[in-house]
Amino acid sequence: MTVLDIRDLTVRFATHDGEVAAVSNVSLSIAKGECLGIVGESGSGKSQTFLAAMGLLAPNGRATGEVNFSGMNLLTAGEKALNSVRGNKVSMIFQDPMTSLTPHMKVGRQLAEVLVRHRGLSAADARAQSIAMLKRVQIPEAERRFEAYPHELSGGLRQRVMIAMALLCAPELIIADEPTTALDVTVQAQILDLIRIAKDETNAAIVLITHDLGVVAGLADRVAVMYAGRIVEVGDVRQIFKAPQHPYTKGLLACTPRLDDETGGALLTIPGQPPNLQRLPPGCAFNPRCAYVMERCLRERPALLPDAAGGLSACFLTNAQGAP
Amino acid sequence: MWSYFAKRVAIGVPTLWAIITVCFFLMRLTPGGPFDAEAPVPADILVNLRARYHLDDPLWRQYLDYLVGLLHGDFGPSFKYRDFNVTGLIAQGLPVSLQNGFSALLLAIVIGVPLGIFAALAQNTRRDYIVSAAAMTGIVIPNFVMGQVLILVFGVWLKDSVFHLPAGGWDDGAFPNRILPVFCLALPYIAYLVRITRGSMIEAMRANYVRTARAKGLPFRLVVMRHALNSALIPVVTFLGPATAFLLTGSMVVETIFQIPGIGRYFVQGALNRDYTLVMGVTILSAALIIAMNLLVDIIYSLLDPRVRYNEARS
Structure with missing residues (x-):
C-alpha cells in the first residue's frame, strides 16, 4: 500500500539570476513500512523534493506536480490541512540537531506542544507521554532532560530528541533528512540503530535522505539516486550496490572508501564539479563527467526506464530507449 | 545572576x-x-x-x-543661569523630558515592532514594500523638518477643525500639547524599529528551528510568536538600549521647535555658553542612563535566550 506518492514534482526557485529548477519531474512512491533511501550530492534536489512535498519550501520556491498522501494532494492543500498532516501523520527529522531545536525553549515544551496540538492532550499528559518517548529513544535521565534547554544537551542527545519528537504521534511516514551527517561516527551508528528500531516497532515508512551510501546500505529497502534535480536510478538496495546501472551510481560507489581497500589508498573521485543548476548542459546533465558519454547524450536527455537489473535508470546505455 | x-x-x-x-x-x-x-x-x-x-x-x-x-549630590552652580544650580535646572526639566521620552518610546515600540513583523512576514510583497518605503521615509526626514510640517498641518491648516493641536508650548503638560512633540520624537524611532524588526524577523524565519516548528504542524501564528520572535527581538533590544537613553534625556531640536521646558536644550546651550557645570551635569546624567540601559539590555538578553545566562555563569 502506498503511503506517499509523488508525481512529476518540479520545484523552481526565483533568484536574482532568474529561475532555477532544483527538482525536475521527480516521481516516487513510498510503500507502507518501507525505507526508501534518497542519495545524491549537495544540490541534487534530494532535500528540496521532500521539503516541497511537506509545503516547507523557502518563500521564493514554487512546486508543481502532485504529492498524494491519504487521498489529498499536499501541494494544493491549504495551510490548515497541511498542519494536520505535518508532525502528526508525517514527521521530519532534520540534519543539524544543533540548530534544529528552538534555543530559547526547553526541550520538553518543544515535545509537548506537538501532543497538545495534534492529540489535544493536557499539559500533564503531554509531559508524561513526552518523557516516555524520551525514554524510548534511550535518553538517560529523561525527566531531567525534559527540563533542559537544547544547548545543555550533546549533539547525539539532541538528535534523539528530534527523533522522539518525530515519533510522538506515531506517524505513517518519517522523513529523515541527513539525520546523521552532523554527528560523530560512533553517535551516527547509535542514531541509525534507533531509526531502525523505530521503523521495526512502528511500521512507519521512512524516507532517508543522505549522501552517505553506508547509511543507505544499512537501512534502506530501496534506493533512489538523484543528480541535478532528477532521479537517475531507482532500485532495490541490493541491486544498487551489487549491480549499479547508471554511470553516476557506479561512480558514487567507486568513490566510497573501504576499510578492506586493496588499491593502496588512492581515493577515487568522479571527475569534474557538481553541476550548476542554472547552466546545465544540453542532453543528459551528467554528460560532462560521464566516462561513457556518447554523441547522443549531448543532444537528448534519457528517460527513466526499466533496465536489465530490474530497476529504473535514466541512461541510454542501460535501457533500450529507441536504440539509435 | x-x-x-x-x-x-x-x-x-x-x-x-x-x-x-x-x-x-x-x-x-x-x-x-x-x-x-x-x-x-x-x-x-x-x-x-x-x-x-x-x-x-x-x-x-x-x-x-x-x-x-x-x-554630596551637588552638581555645582550654573555659570549662566544666575541663582540656579545645575541640580535645580535638571530637576525642573528632567520630568518633562522623561515624560515625553517615555511616551515616544512606548509609541515607537507599539507601532514599530508589530509593523516590522508584519513587513517581514509579507517579505517582497506589496505590503512589505509600502511599509519599508514608509520606514525609509521616516528615517530620512530630519525631525526639524518633520516638526515644522506637523505644526503647519495640525497647528495652522487644521486650525478650525477638531484635529487642531497647539503648535507649541507646554501648558503644564496638557494632553493636546504633548501629542505633536511626542509624535515628532517617536517617528524616526518607529522607522528604525520597523527596519530592524523586519530584518531580524526575516532572518529568524529562516532559522532551522523555525522550519522544525513548521514541520511539527504548528499554526503559523504560533510558529512566529513562540519560536521565531525571541531571537528576532535581540537586535531590537540592542537598538532600544541606547535609544531609550537618548529619548529620555530629551531632544534639543524637538524641545526647541515645540517650546518645551525639558533638558534637551541644555546640551547645546550649555556647550555654547561654556556653562561648565551644566554640561557636566547633563553629560553625567546621560552617561549614567546609557550605562543603566546597557545593563538592562543584557538582562533582557538573558530572558530572550537562555544561552546568555549559561555563558555568563562560565566566564
Missing part, C-alpha cells in the same frame, strides 16, 4: 568616573569661557566673577572640588 548584576554595577562606577574626568578636562581645554559674551565684561567684574566660581584655583583643585561636590 545577582553577582553578575552587582559586578556590572560595580564596573559602571569607574566608567562613569572616566567619563566625568575626560569631560571635565575637555570642557576646560575648549577655548573661551563662561563669561565671554559679545559685550566684554569689565575687567574688575570679571576678576570677581572668576573668584566667585573658583576659576582661578589650579585646575586639579577645581577638579577635586567638583568630584567632592558630586559625591
Whole structure:
C-alpha cells in the first residue's frame, strides 16, 4: 500500500539570476513500512523534493506536480490541512540537531506542544507521554532532560530528541533528512540503530535522505539516486550496490572508501564539479563527467526506464530507449 | 545572576568616573569661557566673577572640588543661569523630558515592532514594500523638518477643525500639547524599529528551528510568536538600549521647535555658553542612563535566550 506518492514534482526557485529548477519531474512512491533511501550530492534536489512535498519550501520556491498522501494532494492543500498532516501523520527529522531545536525553549515544551496540538492532550499528559518517548529513544535521565534547554544537551542527545519528537504521534511516514551527517561516527551508528528500531516497532515508512551510501546500505529497502534535480536510478538496495546501472551510481560507489581497500589508498573521485543548476548542459546533465558519454547524450536527455537489473535508470546505455 | 548584576554595577562606577574626568578636562581645554559674551565684561567684574566660581584655583583643585561636590549630590552652580544650580535646572526639566521620552518610546515600540513583523512576514510583497518605503521615509526626514510640517498641518491648516493641536508650548503638560512633540520624537524611532524588526524577523524565519516548528504542524501564528520572535527581538533590544537613553534625556531640536521646558536644550546651550557645570551635569546624567540601559539590555538578553545566562555563569 502506498503511503506517499509523488508525481512529476518540479520545484523552481526565483533568484536574482532568474529561475532555477532544483527538482525536475521527480516521481516516487513510498510503500507502507518501507525505507526508501534518497542519495545524491549537495544540490541534487534530494532535500528540496521532500521539503516541497511537506509545503516547507523557502518563500521564493514554487512546486508543481502532485504529492498524494491519504487521498489529498499536499501541494494544493491549504495551510490548515497541511498542519494536520505535518508532525502528526508525517514527521521530519532534520540534519543539524544543533540548530534544529528552538534555543530559547526547553526541550520538553518543544515535545509537548506537538501532543497538545495534534492529540489535544493536557499539559500533564503531554509531559508524561513526552518523557516516555524520551525514554524510548534511550535518553538517560529523561525527566531531567525534559527540563533542559537544547544547548545543555550533546549533539547525539539532541538528535534523539528530534527523533522522539518525530515519533510522538506515531506517524505513517518519517522523513529523515541527513539525520546523521552532523554527528560523530560512533553517535551516527547509535542514531541509525534507533531509526531502525523505530521503523521495526512502528511500521512507519521512512524516507532517508543522505549522501552517505553506508547509511543507505544499512537501512534502506530501496534506493533512489538523484543528480541535478532528477532521479537517475531507482532500485532495490541490493541491486544498487551489487549491480549499479547508471554511470553516476557506479561512480558514487567507486568513490566510497573501504576499510578492506586493496588499491593502496588512492581515493577515487568522479571527475569534474557538481553541476550548476542554472547552466546545465544540453542532453543528459551528467554528460560532462560521464566516462561513457556518447554523441547522443549531448543532444537528448534519457528517460527513466526499466533496465536489465530490474530497476529504473535514466541512461541510454542501460535501457533500450529507441536504440539509435 | 545577582553577582553578575552587582559586578556590572560595580564596573559602571569607574566608567562613569572616566567619563566625568575626560569631560571635565575637555570642557576646560575648549577655548573661551563662561563669561565671554559679545559685550566684554569689565575687567574688575570679571576678576570677581572668576573668584566667585573658583576659576582661578589650579585646575586639579577645581577638579577635586567638583568630584567632592558630586559625591554630596551637588552638581555645582550654573555659570549662566544666575541663582540656579545645575541640580535645580535638571530637576525642573528632567520630568518633562522623561515624560515625553517615555511616551515616544512606548509609541515607537507599539507601532514599530508589530509593523516590522508584519513587513517581514509579507517579505517582497506589496505590503512589505509600502511599509519599508514608509520606514525609509521616516528615517530620512530630519525631525526639524518633520516638526515644522506637523505644526503647519495640525497647528495652522487644521486650525478650525477638531484635529487642531497647539503648535507649541507646554501648558503644564496638557494632553493636546504633548501629542505633536511626542509624535515628532517617536517617528524616526518607529522607522528604525520597523527596519530592524523586519530584518531580524526575516532572518529568524529562516532559522532551522523555525522550519522544525513548521514541520511539527504548528499554526503559523504560533510558529512566529513562540519560536521565531525571541531571537528576532535581540537586535531590537540592542537598538532600544541606547535609544531609550537618548529619548529620555530629551531632544534639543524637538524641545526647541515645540517650546518645551525639558533638558534637551541644555546640551547645546550649555556647550555654547561654556556653562561648565551644566554640561557636566547633563553629560553625567546621560552617561549614567546609557550605562543603566546597557545593563538592562543584557538582562533582557538573558530572558530572550537562555544561552546568555549559561555563558555568563562560565566566564
